[in-house]
Amino acid sequence: MSETTSTSFLSSVLGWLRSGYPDNVPPKDYFPLLALLKKSLTEDEAKAVIAQLAESHVVPVNPVDIEAAIAKVSDEPPSDDDVRQVAARLAAAGWPLTGFHGSNN
Numbered sequence: 001m002s003e004t005t006s007t008s009f010l011s012s013v014l015g016w017l018r019s020g021y022p023d024n025v026p027p028k029d030y031f032p033l034l035a036l037l038k039k040s041l042t043e044d045e046a047k048a049v050i051a052q053l054a055e056s057h058v059v060p061v062n063p064v065d066i067e068a069a070i071a072k073v074s075d076e077p078p079s080d081d082d083v084r085q086v087a088a089r090l091a092a093a094g095w096p097l098t099g100f101h102g103s104n105n
Contacts, residue, residue, distance in 0.1 A: 045070075045074050053065060053090070059096055060095070060097055066078070069086075070082050
């Protein structure tokens with residue numbers, strides 16, 4: 001994510017928070033808000049994860065392989081959405097997957 005994109009994203013999040021909580025965020029709402037704002041992989045991060053999996057010649061790919069690759073690329077533990085995002089891209093490209101719900105493998 002570029003610095004301009006990061007700044008724009010942060011500004012939009014702060015604007016959303018200020019309009020939704022004009023008198024500041026109540027303490028009980030901090031954790032739900034943080035959960036909503038949890039990071040997702042950017043396009044570049046997803047590409048980097050897939051490239052890393054391709055370089056390691058992991059076939060078939062399972063959720064643990066994807067989680068490890070995401071953590072290495074993003075320096076953060078992956079969310080379920082991150083894993084699903086990468087798995088969907090791999091499946092669309094014809095990569096065999098194992099251990100995914102709804103997978104034929």
